[in-house]
Amino acid sequence: xxxxxxxxxxxxxxxxxxxxxxxxxxxxxxxxxxxxxxxxxxxxxxxxxxxxxxxxxxxxxxxxxxxxxxxxxxxxxxxxxxxxxxxxxxxxxxxxxxxxxxxxxxxxxxxxxxxxxxxxxxxxxxxxxxxxxxxxxxxxxxxxxxxxxxxxxxxxxxxxxxxxxxxxxxxxxxxxxxxxxxxxxxxxxxxxxxxxxxxxxxxxxxxxxxxxxxxxxxxxxxxxxxxxxxxxxxxxxxxxxxxxxxxxxxxxxxxxxxxxxxxxxxxxxxxxxxxxxxxxxxxxxxxxxxxxxxxxxxxxxxxxxxxxxxxxxxxxxxxxxxxxxxxxxxxxxxxxxxxxx
Numbered sequence: 001x002x003x004x005x006x007x008x009x010x011x012x013x014x015x016x017x018x019x020x021x022x023x024x025x026x027x028x029x030x031x032x033x034x035x036x037x038x039x040x041x042x043x044x045x046x047x048x049x050x051x052x053x054x055x056x057x058x059x060x061x062x063x064x065x066x067x068x069x070x071x072x073x074x075x076x077x078x079x080x081x082x083x084x085x086x087x088x089x090x091x092x093x094x095x096x097x098x099x100x101x102x103x104x105x106x107x108x109x110x111x112x113x114x115x116x117x118x119x120x121x122x123x124x125x126x127x128x129x130x131x132x133x134x135x136x137x138x139x140x141x142x143x144x145x146x147x148x149x150x151x152x153x154x155x156x157x158x159x160x161x162x163x164x165x166x167x168x169x170x171x172x173x174x175x176x177x178x179x180x181x182x183x184x185x186x187x188x189x190x191x192x193x194x195x196x197x198x199x200x201x202x203x204x205x206x207x208x209x210x211x212x213x214x215x216x217x218x219x220x221x222x223x224x225x226x227x228x229x230x231x232x233x234x235x236x237x238x239x240x241x242x243x244x245x246x247x248x249x250x251x252x253x254x255x256x257x258x259x260x261x262x263x264x265x266x267x268x269x270x271x272x273x274x275x276x277x278x279x280x281x282x283x284x285x286x287x288x289x290x291x292x293x294x295x296x297x298x299x300x301x302x303x304x305x306x307x308x309x310x311x312x313x314x315x316x317x318x319x320x321x322x323x324x325x326x327x328x329x330x331x332x333x334x335x336x337x338x339x340x341x
Contacts, residue, residue, distance in 0.1 A: 082200075108177075114126070140196065
């Protein structure tokens with residue numbers, strides 16, 4: 001048999017096999033679609049026929065949620081935003097070379113551990129609060145603040161601690177941290193905030209680092225004052241030399257024998273003054289270890305309200321009712337299976 005004829009037969013056989021495969025796949029998808037559609041229709045009809053018990057389960061879930069809400073103690077949530085003044089920021093890389101924000105978050109989360117362990121004695125000593133006031137607090141936790149697109153503006157707080165540290169677009173703000181406080185009585189937020197700040201400021205290592213930062217700023221300010229004086233003197237000398245090198249021409253016009261350099265000194269002096277003002281502002285406004293950016297606010301609404309319990313209890317009651325209805329609808333089949341096995 002010629003090779004061409006044999007090759008043509010092989011190609012035709014392969015085409016037939018592919019057609020059969022596509023036909024089988026089509027039939028399979030058709031059966032699946034029919035089964036899914038039938039299941040949806042049966043489910044909808046089943047739910048519509050039993051709308052009354054299902055509706056009653058929702059109403060019952062709302063009622064139970066309300067009772068749970070009324071019978072449990074309220075708790076409120078408020079957030080405190082802090083700036084870490086000890087951070088040595090690399091503005092180009094948006095990185096803190098000191099690593100102190102990580103240490104601050106770790107220190108605050110020790111309080112969270114104490115609350116988890118219900119170690120009220122350690123909490124009372126750490127926050128300098130009475131045991132009665134400590135028992136009014138449910139939790140204190142620290143979280144990273146996330147900056148989207150690296151624009152230097154805080155966008156959201158990573159409450160779930162699931163931020164990808166390898167994300168180079170949305171980054172952790174290295175000089176900010178957020179502290180979430182959960183309390184039973186919202187009237188105590190001011191004393192709690194003061195205790196948290198005092199707890200941070202009393203850390204001996206943080207105090208030493210902050211004193212060193214302020215001293216270095218003062219040393220740099222002294223040097224900047226000296227450099228400004230030197231540049232100012234240089235500016236006067238250059239102006240004198242440039243003025244001396246100007247002589248009149250025959251026509252009475254002034255001719256510059258060399259290019260003026262005085263203007264080049266102005267930018268240097270301005271840069272030094274800007275740096276000096278920045279350091280003075282930092283020493284005046286950010287003298288402490290941390291600075292409060294956003295205070296603990298007085299919560300107006302409790303966190304564990306009707307919706308808090310309803311989103312858990314109502315689906316539970318609905319699913320239990322639906323399961324019972326399915327078992328009742330298939331009671332005979334279940335009895336037959338039970339007798340069979």
